[in-house]
């Protein structure tokens with residue numbers, strides 16, 4: 001396939017090959033190198049002084065394997081440029097340090113690590129940080145006091161799956177001369193593309209759906225070429241690059257991303273429908289269910305409802321723990337986005353440290369169980385959940 005041949009992102013991800021080898025491999029070789037040899041000093045100076053293209057040092061981001069991955073990442077979010085990182089937190093911290101120095105306003109619930117970064121590390125560095133639990137237009141406008149501030153948000157949110165109106169937030173952000181960064185990890189670029197809805201920067205924990213097999217840790221940032229350049233400078237000097245081997249593994253995973261996400265969407269929808277109204281289940285929170293409060297908004301800004309789902313168990317926190325402990329296929333493990341289904345109880349895992357009062361403010365109850373619905377046969381997943389619910393309900397009835 002020639003470089004300028006027009007194709008859909010799913011085709012480009014498969015044929016994203018910049019470096020051809022002598023043996024006709026359909027994929028580029030992995031450039032496992034930290035440095036590059038020059039024939040003489042003049043040739044080296046030509047590259048250092050940007051008269052000629054070339055590679056100097058891998059940590060600076062100049063590595064063919066990593067740059068090939070970055071082309072794929074940019075194509076996924078339909079962005080001008082993409083950067084790969086050693087983790088999702090590396091991508092988030094570089095983005096915040098590059099574009100959040102005038103102040104950061106967080107809208108809605110954000111990942112605990114991002115919350116800690118902002119509260120424990122950015123504020124002591126002198127970066128003003130505001131947390132707005134609700135996406136209230138007037139509060140957001142009032143918080144954007146200085147030109148060039150950064151608004152940061154996630155949708156769907158963890159673990160409530162609450163949906164934020166990205167077009168509405170982007171409108172306010174633009175009017176106030178600020179920038180909008182969206183953590184798109186939960187949705188994946190197949191289901192939602194924030195840049196098309198008015199965001200300026202997108203970040204991902206590529207450890208999740210982009211990697212998709214729970215076997216690599218990586219991050220990504222996609223944006224315009226201009227905004228990416230500043231983030232790349234922070235990545236270079238903070239030393240946040242991933243290894244060429246991990247980059248090659250992630251490129252491999254991206255080739256099946258559209259296919260995997262379609263199946264995650266289908267499986268989660270089937271599980272959500274089966275659990276909605278099932279004995280022992282008080283509430284199913286899944287954006288694809290018409291009963292979900294953000295359903296209409298999700299229909300408007302997403303192309304699919306994703307693989308993440310939360311349920312509330314009727315019997316409270318202890319009953320939820322019993323359901324989690326009785327599951328046989330779902331693994332009791334943190335993280336999400338892999339081929340295997342996972343379960344976690346947010347009140348005792350991801351949201352344990354924020355305390356009961358803060359959990360209540362955010363609508364996170366002890367009886368919530370969060371599922372990352374994987375790619376197993378959905379009938380097996382439903383049967384597993386139903387047997388665990390039946391056992392927990394029977395156990396509850398034996399209690400005085």
Ligand code: PLP
Nearest residue numbers: 087088089111183185205207218
């Ligand atoms: N963003 C979200 C929504 C996450 O769930 C996570 C991790 O769970 C991160 C960012 C951080 O990603 P990583 O663990 O790859 O640093």
